[in-house]
Amino acid sequence: MFGNKKLVVDIEGLTCGHCVAHTTKALEALEGVKKVDVDLVKGGTSRATVTYRGELADPVITDAIDEAGYTVTAIRK
Numbered sequence: 862m863f864g865n866k867k868l869v870v871d872i873e874g875l876t877c878g879h880c881v882a883h884t885t886k887a888l889e890a891l892e893g894v895k896k897v898d899v900d901l902v903k904g905g906t907s908r909a910t911v912t913y914r915g916e917l918a919d920p921v922i923t924d925a926i927d928e929a930g931y932t933v934t935a936i937r938k
Contacts, residue, residue: 865895865912868938870922874931875899875907884909887929893917906934 870888875881881899888897888911896912911917923933 865914866917866938868911868913868917868922868936870909870911870926870933871906871935871937872899872909872926872931873906873934875901876903877901880931881907883929884926884931887925888922891917891921891925 872884875884878901881901884899884907885897888894888909891913893913893915894911894917895914898910900908900910902908911922919936922936926933
């Protein structure tokens with residue numbers, strides 16, 4: 862089995878700790894996700910660092926964030 866991989870998701874719309882918790886929960890629910898660290902930037906673009914195993918398609922990430930009520934502006938692997 863391959864080791865852990867990381868990607869960074871730029872997210873707009875996060876304004877508080879509740880937003881961070883909501884986003885973290887949405888990403889942690891995705892298959893293969895092992896850890897999520899969200900850096901809140903009030904009034905700017907926040908960043909979620911996602912540690913995962915296997916494959917994690919960009920549309921799956923975007924859909925999870927959209928459903929949580931926020932906007933993905935970039936995904937960097």
